Amino acid sequence: MAKPVTTKIINSPETSVDDNLRGLVATYPLLHLHPKHRVVTVRSKTVTSKVALIGGGGSGHEPFAAGFVGAGMLDGSVSGGIFASPPTGNVLYTIKYLAKYNTGGCLVLIGNYTGDRLNFGKAIEKAKLTGIKAEGVILGEDVASSHNKTGGRGMMSEVFLFKMCGAMASKGADLTSIRDMAVESVKHMGTLGVCISPCSLPGQPPLFEIAHGEMELGAGVHGEAGISKIKIGTAKEVVGLILEKIIEYLKLVSGNRVVAMINNLGGTSILEMNIISKEIKDYLDSKKIQLERIYSGHMKSSLEMHGFQICLLHLNAKSGDTWLELLDAPTDAPCWPGGEASIRRDGGIGDDESLLQTDERKRASGPALSAKEQDILRSCLSTAAQELDLNEALLNRLDSGCGDGDCGNTLKRFGQAVLEYLKTASLEYPSNVLWDLSEIAETDMGGTSGGIYSLGLSAASQALTSAKSNDVASWLHAWESAMEAITKYGGAEPGDRTMLDTLHQAAQAFKQNLKEEFKTLLIKTGEAADSGAKATTGMTARAGRASYVSREYTRDEDAGARAAAVWLRAIVDTIVKSI
Missing domain, CATH: 3.40.50.10440 (Dihydroxyacetone kinase; domain 1)
Incomplete structure (x- = not known):
């Protein structure tokens, strides 16, 4: 065929x-x-x-x-x-x-x-x-x-x-x-590369085939297959294999100096190319071969071929310095990737660990919880975390139509980090707990969801810091502060098909039932959270990733709204059982 x-x-x-x-x-x-x-x-x-x-x-x-x-x-x-x-x-x-x-x-x-x-x-x-x-x-x-x-x-x-x-x-x-x-100088150069998918001429099918999990070693730039098919490995493994053969070809030894050029064969992402650069430097460092320059980019591509080549130029004792000067000389050729930024400098990697060592807020602030209240809070957070784990597949499915299908994975990571936190954390001051949870959301969830949860939790923490007592009014103020922060920085409002639809509807029910018995207040709040998530079914998305896709992909509940309903319902149900 x-x-x-x-x-x-x-x-x-x-x-x-x-x-x-x-x-x-x-x-x-x-x-x-x-x-x-x-x-x-x-x-x-x-x-x-x-x-x-x-x-x-x-x-x-x-x-x-x-x-x-x-x-x-x-x-x-x-x-x-x-x-x-x-x-x-x-x-x-x-x-x-x-x-x-x-x-x-x-x-x-x-x-x-x-x-x-x-x-x-x-x-x-x-x-x-x-x-x-x-x-x-x-x-x-x-x-x-x-x-x-x-x-x-x-x-x-x-x-x-x-x-x-x-x-x-x-x-x-x-x-x-x-x-x-x-x-x-060409006598002191050696090139070798790999590809993991072929190219095709305009109007033609692919020039050759590569099985999944395999790569062509020694592929050419005219769509030629390589000299052998080998199992694909990690970037570290592939780069090591290539450099080993080039070093042998050029007879390089410890103490030699080289310049590396990485050729993108056409369809390799910049992310991959940067990883390849890192692995080249690490490998040559391990061999004590001095890497003077790396030039990376599309040099002599092969249409859309997914792969890369590495070329090493050995800067020999006789002419190496001269060749390096020629490479560093100025040019206005539009596609040459070198320049002042390419020149080797020692260092360049390291963090200033002192910047984040001091706590950003005072500890032990706001109202304190009794021992019993701390146990209830611990149960609430533990149950919510476990429910997020149990609903991972559901949330991923809801997210797959209009997102990247990882909402469940993201919330599960958060839940697992919360469970780990609860093993040693003090829950005496809820404002501090909320602050810690905001930090966990930032570091363990990551991405947009982590940012949203971190913002909301940190705003709620700040609101509780100034609270006079641990009562429903204080918690409602913290709740509303969280929603305000999410709206301010995230740009979403109730009705935009996001987690705010769950949080807003539940908050409204909470306010409307403040004069009811506490157990009734909680039950109606949980029911409202579930209704808020269901209301996002078929709703037009006006914020978040779902707003970028066709409405045909948003006919089910919003994953973020359902996730909020999952943990909020878990919390109120846990408190109801403790009464």
Whole structure:
């Protein structure tokens, strides 16, 4: 059975390359597009004696190579079709155009792929026949394909040398010196990567398949499968596996210095990329290899492929300092990720533990509870916590239609933390208990729910601090203070399909029955809480995450409202049983 075509946001497969290049220069007007030849150059028309630097290859690897055109990097790039080498004529056009304005000659950086070697090489030879001083350097440093007769494929070495050669050219170095530096430095680079999902050409199905729980080691940037399929591991394990092979390839030892480049193959999140950076540093530190710089981002991607590559440049004793200076040199190329912030500095991680060591409020404030009242409060909190645990699945289900399906998990964490707290906590002063619960909500629940509960509980705590006695009026004031704080900072009001619908309806019943027998007051409050949660069924959400989704997903009760009813009902039922 044929695999389905992958959906992409394009106008058509036929126009995608040209539309991409027009979009690039629309985003970065510093660049100039030569549309008939798919060439991007710097805008300068001043004739200089510098060497012009040219790179390029197939499209689908963005930002490579046009995104690296700018002062201090490439003077021009030439793009082919998706994963296809540009034709000789377009490469020759690039050389001739830049030779008009750069009398020092043209250095063409060529990725080690058959099509690029042939088309770029032929263009260089044709340029020479017209009297243009042009030379090419073939770059390849891929560890996975290093055993090939022609050497490893060109990966991150091209991006490294766009920057290093560009910096040399900006400083006035001659063509031979720049070429020789490129030839020498690429010998000290090694790249290896993995992918966990393939890419697809516009209008085509995925190029290969990867089973769930597996990854391709040594995947290429043209959608090629890797050299082997292996079981996916943690970031630490995967990075360690890759670096072990690169270190062996480069024969690195303790005391060596390196620069790392992490290439996002297209579909890897920034969260993952940052974790990979952290693991690279930790691994190299463990090997006592000095990591001088990390450059991370989309360098030479493979459309939407989910994966990454790591390239290490060994800064050897002879030339390492010079290469590092070239990498640190300024550039206005729009997609180069380096800069002042990339330069290695010691330290940079650590907390000021003194900031939160002092208590933010006075302890032992407000009315105190008798021993019996403390036992009742302990039972109330314990029962409420247990009920949240029992209702985990229900709350997750209610949350799954319009949220992220974790309301039950979140409230269960809170309940478990409360139970742990009750093992050692003093419950003599309810204002302090509420404050402690607000801190637990902040640290153990987390997220939006933790913030809402923490706000409400801290406001209730402050209200009880100024109370004169432990009576229903004091607790009602604390209750209303909690709702006011949630409305003020959360933006929700009763009727917006949130936990406030439960709290508000229960509070109204509490106020309306203040003159009734205490047991009746509690029973009606519990019933009102249940009614408030049920009333959210089909209600239009005007606040919270549910307000972002279609009404068809909010036909059941609001998860937050039901959660509030669960613990509030547990509390009043516990007090009723104690009377």
